[in-house]
Amino acid sequence: MAGTPGVEAVFRTEYGRAVSVLVRFLGDIDLAEEAVQDAFAIAVRTWPEAGVPPSPAGWIITTARNRAVDRLRRESSRPARHAEAALLYAPDAPAEEGPVRDDRLRLIFTCCHPALAPAARVALTLRLVGGLSTADIARAFLVPEPTLAQRLVRAKAKIRDAGIPYRVPRDADLPDRLGGVLAVVYLVFNEGYTGDPALCAEALRLGRLLAELMPDEPEVTGLLALMLLVDARRPARRDADGALVPLPEQDRGLWDRELIAEGQDLVRRCLRRGRPGPYQIQAAVNAVHSDAGTAGVTDWGQILCLYDQLTAVAPSPVVALNRAVAVAEVEGPAEALELVDSLTPGTLGRYHVLHAVRADLLRRLDRPAEAAREYAAAIELAGSEAERAYLRRRLGELDIEET
Structure with missing residues (x-):
């Protein structure tokens, strides 16, 4: 188009x-x-x-x-x-009756049927609701595009062969489908945050609808808080030339304080419930970032504690990588590099952030030649030109003449 x-x-x-x-x-x-x-x-x-x-x-x-x-x-x-x-x-x-009245949200709940494998539910819904390409979804799942394509084919065949109906879920069905629904909304948000702002706005709209539909579900509140706190940084994420500005270098005066206040209020509500889940913990991490007036006063010790909690609740290679970033700030880059190098290579090998993090740690350890190779790998795998431009700039800042 x-x-x-x-x-x-x-x-x-x-x-x-x-x-x-x-x-x-x-x-x-x-x-x-x-x-x-x-x-x-x-x-x-x-x-x-x-x-x-x-x-x-x-x-x-x-x-x-x-x-x-x-x-x-x-x-x-x-x-x-x-x-x-x-x-x-x-x-x-006649219009169908049921608890979910919004067309897109209803489609998400419908596709997140328990007969489908969790990964297939999320991938299929991203395809149907967001119109994302197979390549976009594969990148979000950190899997090769042919693998993702096969998941979509199998999910559609399962729906067809099992005669799964497309109808509004009953109230009793909503909690069992909630995990897949939250994953879809968050992936739509992430896709929008790195590329299309319209998708980001749609994810926030769906998040608010979910919060109205299920106000007693703390993970719904946590997801909405997480998206609000991350989206609050959008005005500072690019400079006047459109180049990416990483979190430590952002002008925090440009952050949307209204969104931050709303997100932090939701985080406090989650804390009072005492039922921590992955989205609530990630929201708390971003609340700590939003509390810091400058990057230098960020409470990395608290962030590391939150990542320890997230590792216990929902361990994953990406969580381990993010925890390593916090370890670098608390214990130093050498300790963090050991953690990064201990991750299974095949799991995150094509995740450009892994190479970017490793490059930054090597740079801080004064190993510029190795850092340059990692930046080059990250540039090759990055999904947007803005990310590639930022990584090329960091690569160009390395002093590798003597190596």
Whole structure:
């Protein structure tokens, strides 16, 4: 959709809604996705000349439905004719009743069915709700793209073969699906924070809806707090030229204090509940960062304690890597490098942050030649040009003439 900003904007905001409407009536993920993608392809061809329609979301849904009907008419099976009839009468179909009324949030809960493997639930929902490419989702999961593609294929086949219905979950079903839903919302937020602000805003909107829907779930509150505290730093994350500014170098006067106050209040609510979970602990880490007026007064000892707690509650290679960063500030880069080098290479080998962290530790240990190799690896694996530019700048700052 390059060169068609109107279509791109509608894609970012309405893709998930359009797919959810088509899936509800078709009961077929692939057909729904193909129909919506066809509709956007038609928009790319027609909107630049005709202009964006007054109701672009309605135009996309109607066009996608018509494309699906056309395809079904070319098929002769009875199920296809039934699906065609459902589509033709879709405008008059009564709305489903249930606790989840928002289209996108309902689709997330629907896809996070317990019959699917947890990783498959998250990957499939990111594909359907956010319209993220297989490559984008694979990067978020730290797995090769072909592996992720197979997960998506298997998830769709499982839904089709098991006859899993697309309907609003009952109240009793919501808690069992919550973990997958929270993971999806957070991954959408992260994708937006590193690239598309519209996805970030959508994740925050979904987080607020979840908090209203399930106010007694502390992990829901923790996730919303985490996203608010991270998003509060967005105004300082890039300089006037658009270059990335790392947290220690950010102008903290640019941070959104209103979002910080809201996020910190939510963290305090979580602490009073006494039921710590991964999102609550990560929110607490970011609350500590937001308390520091300058990078130099950051309470890294408290952050390390929180990462110790997070390691006990939800251990993972990424958590271990983040804990090593805190160890570097408390105990020194040598101790942190030992921890980083102890991580299983295959798990994070293609995670550019691992190489960037290792490069920084080697730089601080006055091992510039090794640091340069790690920066080069991080540059090759980084997912955005802004990240690559920052890493190239750090590489250029190394003094490696004598090595």
